[in-house]
Amino acid sequence: MPPRVVSLVPSVTETLVAWDRAPVACTRFCEQPDIEAVGGTKRPRIDRIVALAPDLVIMNDEENRRADADALTAAGLRLHVASPRAVADVPAVLAELAAAVAAPTPEPWAPPEVPAAPIGTAFVPIWVRPWMTINSETYGASVLAAAGWASAWADDDVRYPEVTVSDVRARRPDIVLAPTEPWAFTGDDLDDLSERFGVPAMLVDGQDLFWWGVRTARAVDRLRRGLAGARPSLDPGRPQRRGGTSAV
CATH class of the missing domain: 3.40.50.1980 (Nitrogenase molybdenum iron protein domain)
Known part of the structure; x- marks a missing residue:
């Protein structure tokens, strides 16, 4: 039982x-x-x-x-x-x-290999007052890495560093990934985030980034596909779009 x-x-x-x-x-x-x-x-x-x-x-x-x-x-x-x-x-x-919990053994699942070089870097704001983000030692950053991307603060010594708008602009990430939790970003925030940080902004499911378990494999795939769909706005040969992209 x-x-x-x-x-x-x-x-x-x-x-x-x-x-x-x-x-x-x-x-x-x-x-x-x-x-x-x-x-x-x-x-x-x-x-x-x-x-x-x-x-x-x-x-x-x-x-x-x-x-x-x-x-x-x-x-x-x-x-x-x-x-x-x-x-x-x-x-x-x-x-x-x-x-x-005496449940059947989960079906085998092999996590994707993390590419040697990321496709791009993302600023992931997890809090606003103050601005906070994630380094490479966090679970959220590992989901991002599995999708082929890196946190713009991957190399920071602090797992959840506090940052300023100037810090973010100086690092020049390719995109802002605004999660729906722990700070509850919505699509209405994307234009402001893009304007504030000077790069495109995309809404992502915070549970996909920070919850693990039965959702993990699908979460990585959803994030990968969402970021692939954002590539036109990240192409330096094209005008950058302001906000509006969503992977939720």
């Missing part, structure tokens, strides 16, 4: 539902209205989770806090930590997750 699971990781919740292993509870960020929410990823309701008496609580060492993990462990609950750092880690992490 499958274990009773509480998932405190939105991408894990999405994956468990797709595997017919829906958790008994999840976070309010998991976008599963039919499943009980037990708080957020950073402040889960520990007492309620304990009262549900799950066989397993699934966490991620970046999305969840150590203090909450310690509190759940102290309450006698068993934890499973699922924390891929890159697209290449996803198949093994999914196989371990499937074993933990």
Whole structure:
């Protein structure tokens, strides 16, 4: 019999539902209205989770806090930590997750090879006040790399560096990729972003960039196709378009 699971990781919740292993509870960020929410990823309701008496609580060492993990462990609950750092880690992490929840072994999937030289560089703003982006050590940057592109801040020492408009213009990225989360960019922001940073801007699904799991293979393919569709606006032989492109 499958274990009773509480998932405190939105991408894990999405994956468990797709595997017919829906958790008994999840976070309010998991976008599963039919499943009980037990708080957020950073402040889960520990007492309620304990009262549900799950066989397993699934966490991620970046999305969840150590203090909450310690509190759940102290309450006698068993934890499973699922924390891929890159697209290449996803198949093994999914196989371990499937074993933990008694789900069928996922179909084999080979992550795409990252090209030796990226097609182009992208500024990926994940926050606005202040402007923040991603370096190469983040999962989002690995999705971008798997699609053949690189973060304009790939070489930064900080995983989520703060930047200024002048910094971005000085680095001269080929495109601004505006994700729908964690900052909720929309198509209405594209013209402003393009004007502000001086390059075309494209809206992308933030879940494709930052959620991993059953969506990963399709997410990489969607991003690759979306960026391929943006190539005419990046051709130096053509006038640059302002905003308007979307891969969501």
